[in-house]
Amino acid sequence: MRRILDLTGTSNVTALRLRLFAKVNKVPKGEWVIGRGWDQEGFTERRYPSRDDIDDLTRDNPVFLTRVCGHVALLNSVAMNQLGIDDGSTSEEGSVFEKDSRGRLTGIIKERAVEEALGEIRPWNDELIEADILAGEYEAAKNGLTSLHCILSSNYEQELKALLSLHAKGELALRYRIYLPVAGLEKLEEGESRQRVDDGMLKILGVKVYADGSLGARTAALREPYSDDPTNSGVLRYTGEELEEILRKADSLGKQVLIHAIGDAAVSQAIDAIESITRGKNERRHRIEHCSLCNGEMITRLKEAGIGVCVQPHFAISDTWALERLGEGRLRWLYPLKSLLKGGVTASGGSDAPVEPVNPILGMWAAMVGADYSPEERLDVHEALRLYTKNAALNGFDEGNLGEIREGFLADLTILDSDIRNIHPAMLRKVGVAATVVNGQVAYSYEGLP
Numbered sequence: 001m002r003r004i005l006d007l008t009g010t011s012n013v014t015a016l017r018l019r020l021f022a023k024v025n026k027v028p029k030g031e032w033v034i035g036r037g038w039d040q041e042g043f044t045e046r047r048y049p050s051r052d053d054i055d056d057l058t059r060d061n062p063v064f065l066t067r068v069c070g071h072v073a074l075l076n077s078v079a080m081n082q083l084g085i086d087d088g089s090t091s092e093e094g095s096v097f098e099k100d101s102r103g104r105l106t107g108i109i110k111e112r113a114v115e116e117a118l119g120e121i122r123p124w125n126d127e128l129i130e131a132d133i134l135a136g137e138y139e140a141a142k143n144g145l146t147s148l149h150c151i152l153s154s155n156y157e158q159e160l161k162a163l164l165s166l167h168a169k170g171e172l173a174l175r176y177r178i179y180l181p182v183a184g185l186e187k188l189e190e191g192e193s194r195q196r197v198d199d200g201m202l203k204i205l206g207v208k209v210y211a212d213g214s215l216g217a218r219t220a221a222l223r224e225p226y227s228d229d230p231t232n233s234g235v236l237r238y239t240g241e242e243l244e245e246i247l248r249k250a251d252s253l254g255k256q257v258l259i260h261a262i263g264d265a266a267v268s269q270a271i272d273a274i275e276s277i278t279r280g281k282n283e284r285r286h287r288i289e290h291c292s293l294c295n296g297e298m299i300t301r302l303k304e305a306g307i308g309v310c311v312q313p314h315f316a317i318s319d320t321w322a323l324e325r326l327g328e329g330r331l332r333w334l335y336p337l338k339s340l341l342k343g344g345v346t347a348s349g350g351s352d353a354p355v356e357p358v359n360p361i362l363g364m365w366a367a368m369v370g371a372d373y374s375p376e377e378r379l380d381v382h383e384a385l386r387l388y389t390k391n392a393a394l395n396g397f398d399e400g401n402l403g404e405i406r407e408g409f410l411a412d413l414t415i416l417d418s419d420i421r422n423i424h425p426a427m428l429r430k431v432g433v434a435a436t437v438v439n440g441q442v443a444y445s446y447e448g449l450p
């Protein structure tokens with residue numbers, strides 16, 4: 001298995017074809033070509049690519065290219081054959097196999113179908129996974145991150161093995177808070193991962209479950225249909241009972257569940273499920289990831305049920321099509337950062353990398369400048385900082401050790417090249433990281449620093 005092909009920034013289907021063509025020429029016959037990062041909203045055509053767009057580039061390699069959000073993928077015909085996806089494959093239970101008007105598969109699959117297909121693709125190479133982890137870690141350290149809340153993919157067993165091996169060799173420089181996909185809950189149940197590491201540097205905290213998809217792909221589950229697709233309200237991947245079952249199991253193992261919920265239907269489904277299992281005492285801190293479309297009444301329910309959220313302020317900058325998808329009325333409650341904080345909800349800041357840039361300063365900048373449609377949701381610099389420090393520590397069970405610079409706390413520090421306390425928001429994105437210190441050790445320092 002080779003490195004993942006980066007398709008971010010491709011501006012049309014031809015650009016995607018060119019990058020894929022360059023890649024398939026370097027990959028031995030029969031090997032999988034995995035890519036990520038295309039976005040039909042960034043294409044001049046503004047349509048999904050199909051297998052007919054890429055089938056002529058290789059007859060020998062299965063190709064699997066996920067959209068920027070990770071919730072949609074384009075497969076070539078070779079890949080579909082190998083995965084057993086054929087005209088008999090029908091969309092059900094949160095899985096979508098897109099077909100054209102004549103009922104022929106287009107090569108586009110969505111949501112659970114993506115997850116299941118990725119789980120089938122083997123083999124991946126251990127050494128390359130370790131190298132990829134270290135490369136990603138360096139990027140994070142360079143951007144001033146000291147701890148990573150790290151969501152493993154459907155290939156989690158191999159990824160976990162690589163992380164544990166790097167940890168045992170003393171090669172990890174940052175802290176890892178690890179979440180497996182929901183299939184990993186069974187493994188935790190068998191106690192397999194539990195008996196291994198759980199120290200301050202690396203902890204397996206729980207699982208991430210996807211209640212819905214993304215707004216960009218129109219798979220986020222909405223209460224009312226999409227404004228630019230009135231026949232579609234998105235995809236709820238699980239029933240409420242199924243979510244409750246996952247929460248119950250995790251609770252009994254002492255593990256935390258992150259529920260990915262973007263549309264308002266998914267967010268309220270997640271709140272219902274957590275409420276009914278924890279009855280106001282959310283001790284395992286099950287939290288909602290993204291929580292993108294969330295109105296005032298839902299914010300009150302989050303607070304009362306003790307449910308924290310992890311928000312991605314940079315979405316508001318990237319989602320230039322938000323008005324088309326949701327219409328004006330609903331935009332008021334898209335990414336309600338200030339209302340969440342004012343409402344007493346523990347909101348931490350995430351990047352959703354590789355969906356958005358990993359840089360937390362860009363996240364803070366985005367939280368401060370916000371989107372034009374809801375200026376009332378813009379944060380000040382102290383609130384923005386809290387998302388990435390104190391609240392992040394709380395959402396990862398690290399309060400009392402991390403998230404603040406205080407006597408008795410662990411020495412995780414990010415040293416910036418400017419004082420940001422009174423900075424103009426527009427200048428914040430220019431601020432650089434001089435050094436990143438984790439557990440008293442320098443994990444990164446700007447060239448030229450002693």
Ligand SMILES: [Zn+2]
Nearest residue numbers: 260261289290
């Ligand atoms: Zn997510």
